Amino acid sequence: MNPVYEIIVGIVLVTGSIFALIASIGLLRLKDVYMRMHAGSKAGTLGSGLMLVALAVHAHQIDVITRAFAGVVFFLLTAPVAAHLLAKAAYEAGYRPCADTKIDEMGKGNE
Structure with a gap:
């Protein structure tokens, strides 16, 4: 594998894992x-999407690339709807x- 690709993969993986870490800290610390x-839907989706990218x-296999991009699209379509x-x-259950x-x-x- 080309060293440039290895550097790009490393940078994108570290960036994605930082966003996933921020999402997990947000789940613990927010009120x-x-x-x-x-926090879970925005940063978690970005982190997992970057790791799939x-x-x-x-x-270097077309089936892996296709599944990875399908996963990114799936995350982008389902996470905002599920969070909403x-x-x-x-x-409606009473959590204000x-x-x-x-x-x-x-x-x-309601006022």
């Missing part, structure tokens, strides 16, 4: 379910945003 969901750059539905279900949330758009009609 409410909505903030945690945001590194796999696609490293692999989970947030809406949590709000923490005090740091300044505007509660869903709660305006």
Whole structure:
């Protein structure tokens, strides 16, 4: 393998794993379910997507490259929808945003 490709794969893998680490720290440190969901869906999707892109750059087989890019597309299509539905279900179940949330758009009609 070309050394340039190895450097690119290494940089993309480290960047993806940093985003995955940030997502996991956000899940532990943020205050409410909505903030945690945001960290998990945004940074987690970016981190796993970057790691799949590194796999696609490293692999020289078309089937591995195709599956890696299909995985990236799958993450980009499903993570925002799942986070939105989970947030809406949590709000309807009674979980309210923490005090740091300044505007509660869903709660305006309930006042």
